[in-house]
Amino acid sequence: MRASELATLRFTGGYWLQLETINREQTIPANFRQCTASGRFAAWNFDYRRGQPNGPHIFWDSDIAKYLEAGACSLAKFPDPELERTIDELIDRLVRAQAPDGYFNSYFQQIRPLDRWSNLRGDHELYCAGHLFEAAVAYFYATGKRKFLDAMCRYADLLVRSFGPGPEQCKGYPGHEELELALVKLAAATGCRDYLELARFFVDQRGTEPNYFQLEAGGKPSPVEVFNDLAYFQAHRPVREQSEATGHAVRAVYLYTAMADLARETGDQELTAACHRLWRSITREKMYVTGGIGSTHFGEAFAAPFDLPNEEAYAETCAAIGLIFFAWRMFLLEKKGEYLDVLERALYNAAAAGTSVEGTRFFYVNPLACQPGATLANGRHPEPRPDWFGCSCCPPNVARLRASVGQYFYELDDNRLWINLYNDSRWESSWRDRPLTIEQRTAYPWQGRIELLLHDWPEELTLSLRIPGYARSYRLLRNGGELPHALVDGFAVASAPCRAGDRLTLELEFEPQLLVADPRVRQDCGRVAVARGPLLYCLEEEDNGPGLNTLTLDPESPLQLREAPGLPAGTVMIEGQGFREPPFEPDAPLYRPWRPETPAGAVLRFVPYALWGNRRFGEMLLWVRLRG
């Protein structure tokens, strides 16, 4: 659905009502508290004097913007005068401080007023602008108020005048992509094609010769080592010629999102082909089974194909969120379920694991194995989720994702409705000015049965229900009988008209599954991942004792469902049978000759990966060894 229509979908229970409530009651207020305590909001007072503590930072505006966007999306569904006053007050500060020509940046205006756009590569200036534009659009959709939107249009108009192919215009583009996708949103909200054209300029200009970032740096190497690699910025060649997902993963997927946006808006086949190649590069070669991407700590970046370390995984929360954006745009470009399979995988796993169950603590990186005490690539040791980070992109990104997740549930086009995701919910929309009301009743993602009540349904509309790629089988009934349909690109497309009052029942095969990785992922050879529905599972020390890598799973043994202890009510635990290698004798040497041994039988207890690290912090392991 359109981002402007968030209010049309109400979660009425289950998984997303729970997360939406935690997000509104805990995560968004936690972001407010942290933005206050860290000085981020104070930076918008524009009274910073050199030497004072808490000087504005180059990416602070983006954190505030994401907080504003999260708040706006929440307001769209849940009126909250206090939150709205808070946001209005921040908007007032912004508008007061905005330069006469439309420019706004709390860092550059206060700290380095003469340096505007002087270091596009490293200074996040256009990135902050993009997040502000996204927030302004969301606030306009939520409230109808134009003040923020108009202010950001003035800023965008300045960018339109300042950047472009003209002889007087700057030929640069964002060092951290984000503005491109934001301009597409701004164009959609305002109808102004100039913003779309500027997005296209940024995308097409990127990586062309002479390279803008190299010109800008004047041949001087950056002290930030990764900055010296153009591929870190996806600026090593024109984007249309790129085939491998490279560099900083968040930057990359934000760029690819805009590329897919532009391909859809313009019908550009060359850009579409590049999107396909990059999608394939990520999902066939560089994505964790959780939907996490950007496997290496070094540069928060994509590594070589199939190089997916588990304990050392970076898999930044924001990168998983960016992959959701990219997947959604690929789906809008081409209505195939495979894109939503990835979206759902990232949404329920990699992007979900970043936030604690109470919604106020966050992981920045999301490894697939954890050994407390181990030395990580940065020299530190694994730790529980902290409250906040110095570079705190992830917490507000989670907040805006969760406040806007409803937008991915349905998509309408001229003659078809795509039902993409499942949760207890009621959607009140319209099609050709006729009411369209659908109620979902389900315990998804804990159960695979979904009831769809078509309260209002225009008969000419074709119904398409997503059949997730993980479901090895399914049944689709209407009012108790089979619904005639064809399975096309991951969707059950009804081949008979539906009618208002119809009750559809989708039963997805929902048995626990064992997944294996392409053997080129050397880290996962001889191991399996346990999954059920969209959820990946993992072992935790809390349920299995220490030494998780001494456990092996018998792949032929039945997997049983249990209630998970110490996790939110309704959380399903999976129990499997396997073995545990015995410890060495006390005082044995570190290495000794192999001898055949009969390992002891063991019960392996798996909990959803998204919920790991919420009890006593200990070992965690997703890819478990298989008993050969």
Added chain:
Amino acid sequence: MRASELATLRFTGGYWLQLETINREQTIPANFRQCTASGRFAAWNFDYRRGQPNGPHIFWDSDIAKYLEAGACSLAKFPDPELERTIDELIDRLVRAQAPDGYFNSYFQQIRPLDRWSNLRGDHELYCAGHLFEAAVAYFYATGKRKFLDAMCRYADLLVRSFGPGPEQCKGYPGHEELELALVKLAAATGCRDYLELARFFVDQRGTEPNYFQLEAGGKPSPVEVFNDLAYFQAHRPVREQSEATGHAVRAVYLYTAMADLARETGDQELTAACHRLWRSITREKMYVTGGIGSTHFGEAFAAPFDLPNEEAYAETCAAIGLIFFAWRMFLLEKKGEYLDVLERALYNAAAAGTSVEGTRFFYVNPLACQPGATLANGRHPEPRPDWFGCSCCPPNVARLRASVGQYFYELDDNRLWINLYNDSRWESSWRDRPLTIEQRTAYPWQGRIELLLHDWPEELTLSLRIPGYARSYRLLRNGGELPHALVDGFAVASAPCRAGDRLTLELEFEPQLLVADPRVRQDCGRVAVARGPLLYCLEEEDNGPGLNTLTLDPESPLQLREAPGLPAGTVMIEGQGFREPPFEPDAPLYRPWRPETPAGAVLRFVPYALWGNRRFGEMLLWVRLRG
């Protein structure tokens, strides 16, 4: 044997003659070329002017010193007028530049003349002194010339005056330990107890309160992050109270070596107990099966117990060399074979892998698995051995180790000869002024049969032959009949007198073995290491194709010996039977449901780990998966 007696042992063939020759003809000259090309030797001209390229560096003196020591050890056995002239000329430069009070440091004297001993923690000043003392002792032993030794005694006398418990003396100690063990050597060479006392002061002062390094830093944090952790320097508590090997691994084992020296020299039981605890910490919890130590890149340091990553292993060559030193001193302290088992393990594996077969290229770090293209903890990718390093401690350390390895073969005490290591060789020594001549004939380490010809043998001397810990059985014959003996602490101690002319034959069980690691080493669970005699083996892509982690070894299948292709003549390859997981179908997704499959049979070809990376650079894997 004493380090002064290197010339008494001649390798007459086999493994060590080959390495000794390569070392003399290739490695030592390569160090000379690199020290010349990098400006290290030029720094001893003492004509550096600020602004010129190739300014002296804080650790350059140590590289030159290790080159001098390697050259000296080589001269002890192989006269070489040109090499001796080169060394004499360098000594002349040193003596010319030495300060009137005895101080010498090419960096501080030229670059920061006012900063002497101002940053003991970080600046390697006492470390360089230690290496120079070692070199001076070795050159004195090799040539009898005193110029270098006397100069270094003047320097040591300055240190004796300057450091110590007295009211006017500095209470500091080396930031990079090394001087302590060097002072023990200098004391042995000169008979001067003051040097031993200074070593004891440094060792005992270390880590006491108030902490010298903290006082020196004046509370200011170091920009080198690891420097802010006193455990990095083993200075977090007094050494006598330490139980866990911590921090920078080379620093640690150089310190522990001196501790064991002092425990032996002084009979200090408390120090002996600390050495035992630290030895145990390393060998029971923190040592790779190769003898490599210091598993984490971060700080080149020991990680937590049992945290021994394979691909990300640091295992610096110098740290393995330092472990050899520590093991040797532990053996001198207490004549047990277990110390020599570790010495031999490190000598033939971790310390050996650092040098290419032709002797001119070097690894600084020694991982136990290699995947070209993978991103390592430092953001770089695995690469073949380069010629040299900016911080080039390892190449000259290898050179001095290989030039002096003979010292570890035999040890005499009042009534017993310990025969520790095996190689084709002739040893001409004496005991109580009576000749003692032993010839070894063996193809060790490729074969386990050793013949010992006791050409001259005083009958009162008790013979002890080391039975390596890896040998599950052995036979020991004299002139064709059983030699009566007792197996005590890893040595076959003859219980009947031997006589001149006796021919002893030791046959060590030498079948290939599979080793397993303590299951607390999570990285090695379900895997085995293949070993034969003292050598660890590994898989290389060259012999097995890519995807080494898709291979599993059948532990019950016989292991066959073969000639290794493309490696030095005589290198034994081991062939085992196992399986290879099939690749996914082309165009398959990255993850798919597990299904039972019959993997294809495969031959696994193992080559000595010490020789990996000498052919086409590709994948390498030591811990191979076991077919369960």
